Amino acid sequence: MDASCPTISVIIPSYNYGHLLPRALDSVLPQLAENDELIVIDDGSTDDTATRLAEYTTRHPRLSAVHQENAGAAAARNHGIRLAKAPYVLLLDADDELMPNALNVLRAIVSRDTEVGMVLGAQISVHPDGRERLRLPTAVPKASAKELARRYLLSKSISISHCCSLFRRDLLLQRPYPENLRSGEDIPVFCHLLVSAPVLTTEQALARIHKHADSLRHLRDDEEERALTIVDEVFSSLPTECQPLRQRYRAQRYLSLFRAALNAGEMPRAGYFYRRALRLNPLQALRWTYLRKGLRWLLSS
Incomplete structure (x- = not known):
């Protein structure tokens, strides 16, 4: 890879997570190599996110803070991906945190195989009651695009998550996150990545992912319309x-x-x-x- 180009761009979309954002930032900043970058997209937060970011940007020149009108997580991720300069992107949620040495692990993997489209790592799931569980990545076989899509969409034998995965930026630009969805918007993107380039895995835990009872995944408003839109979005790029x-x-x-x-x-x-x-x-x-x-x-x- 070109030494003048950042190796990894870490992108954090954030909406009203000012109280948790420092934890995420502090988990990333010590790991940044000279050519890495950290981009935070403030998605129209109404809390103290802007103040927190101002404090950090004065001390950390490789942290870029970008403010946009509230448009949802998909739009915030797309905005960060467009701004990123690195060939690889890690999308970290504002309420989660990277494990120490995660970026070094990923950097070593992609330096050995520059054609890889996605790296899936292990994660530590942290539940509201404090329980923690190590989740290893699922194996991704060498198979046809149809078989990989079947395993991901139907048998669910392949699992992909943000925060503990690294994505090739050019593939994300080919299949942006659908901004008409407020949940399930990752499924079309993950499926596109899966069938478009080789996938590698590591059993190294890359992130601590904090579970919340109020997650958008549990909202059921307009659920049938949303489900059918997800189907359309998935197959539009396969x-x-x-x-x-x-x-x-x-x-x-x-x-x-x-x-x-x-x-x-x-x-x-x-x-x-x-x-x-x-x-x-x-x-x-x-x-x-x-x-x-x-x-x-x-x-x-």
Whole structure:
């Protein structure tokens, strides 16, 4: 790699996390090599984020703070990716933190294989009650684009997360985060990365990821519309050989909605979602893991 170009750009999108942002910044700054950079995108925060960033930028010249009108995490990530100068990008959430030496580990991996499109590392999940759990990355086999997409979207045997993954910037520019989504916006991007270039893994823990009960993943407003939009966004950037998976993935999204409605005790809504999945892909909907839940819904009706 060109020595005049930063090796890794760490990008932190932040919205009203001024109280936690110093933890993230302090985990990154000591690890920056001479040509690395740290970019924080303040997504229209209304707390003390701007003040905190001003304090840090006066002391750390390799930290760039950029303010934008509130537009969501996807827009903040895209903004940071466009500004980045490095060939590789690490996207760190403002409430999480890098493990010591994480950037050195990643730097060594990409220096050995400059064609790698993504590096998946281990993470330490930190739960609200203080419990911690080491999660190792899933193996990514050498396989066709269709098989890799099937494993990620349908069998869920490949897992990808922000904070403990490194992405090639040119691939992120090819498939930006869909800014019309406020949750699930990472799925189309991760799937594109997965099928576009080689993937490497390391069992080295790269980040501590703090779990929150109020995560956007748990919001269910407009959930059907959002689920179908995710399907459209995923397949809009996948190669032709992957397109036959589209209907199965649509059924999978309905089955996920069915499970969420069932767990919430919303039986009529659960039935609606299950029937939609059954029409789209009977074999998938009749797998025992879902059929058992379907019988539970039927007995409760």
